[in-house]
Amino acid sequence: MKSNRWRELPRRISSIPMQCVQINPFGDLTGLTGLGFHIIEVEPGRDTTEYHVHYHEDECVYVLSGTATAYIGGEEYQISEGDFVGYRAGGEAHGITKHRHGNLQMHCRRSTTRF
Structure with missing residues (x-):
């Protein structure tokens, strides 16, 4: 599947309380099995995911718009448009919370799971 109109692609709504509301799962939509690629939209007061650790895969996020707080290990970081955050396999627990106005x-x- 190919599309340059990501806003028109199907979205998945999280069923877990306090998590992000809308996810565009590009990897799933195009049949990728070793690469997760998502555009995530998060409303104020919600988390992107639960606070978690990756044991076998790397993960990264790039902020397209808005502001939030990234929690990595015992530290807090304010992130905003243009910020990049990387989490390596076996690294610190992490999560992101959207606190203020706007999405x-x-x-x-x-990445692909490593074994």
């Missing part, structure tokens, strides 16, 4: 929009990529 957060970000690109999330997860």
Whole structure:
């Protein structure tokens, strides 16, 4: 599947309370099996995911618009448009929370699982 109109692609709504509301799962939509590629939109007061660790894969996010707080290990970082955050396999636990006005929009990529 190929599309340059990502806003028109089907979206998945998270069913987990406090998590992001809309996800464009490009990798799933195009049949990729070793690469996760998502555009995530998060409303104020919601998390992108639960606080978690990746044991076998790398993950990164690039903020397209909005502001949020990234929690990595015991530290907090304010992130905004243009910021890039990388989480290596076996690294610190992490999560992102959208606190203030307006939505957060970000690109999330997860690597192939390593064994």
